[in-house]
Amino acid sequence: MTRFLGGPKSLIAESLLEALGANTPSGKAAGARPGSTGAVPHWDDEPRELRYRGTFVRIVRRPNQNYNIVTVLRAFEAAEWLARVDDTHPRI
Numbered sequence: 001m002t003r004f005l006g007g008p009k010s011l012i013a014e015s016l017l018e019a020l021g022a023n024t025p026s027g028k029a030a031g032a033r034p035g036s037t038g039a040v041p042h043w044d045d046e047p048r049e050l051r052y053r054g055t056f057v058r059i060v061r062r063p064n065q066n067y068n069i070v071t072v073l074r075a076f077e078a079a080e081w082l083a084r085v086d087d088t089h090p091r092i
Contacts, residue, residue: 040081043073 041052050058050073063070076082 041076043077045074045077 039053041050041057043050048060048063048070049056050060060066060070060073
């Protein structure tokens with residue numbers, strides 16, 4: 001089971017969307033650094049924790065049951081949290 005901790009789900013979801021730049025007019029994350037998209041989340045694979053600006057956002061307690069989530073978080077961490085990911089699935 002995957003759980004959001006630290007506050008209401010909507011606030012956490014909004015914070016994560018902001019971190020990814022989805023909630024800002026420019027499409028850049030708040031607190032953006034020069035030449036960057038801004039502050040980025042951090043996925044720690046050992047304790048399976050997601051943090052944003054040092055604040056705990058999410059833990060994945062059963063990675064075998066949440067394989068897709070863990071795979072995506074590992075990929076984003078390895079890619080240093082790209083500002084944009086192209087949709088590889090065409091719209092039907």
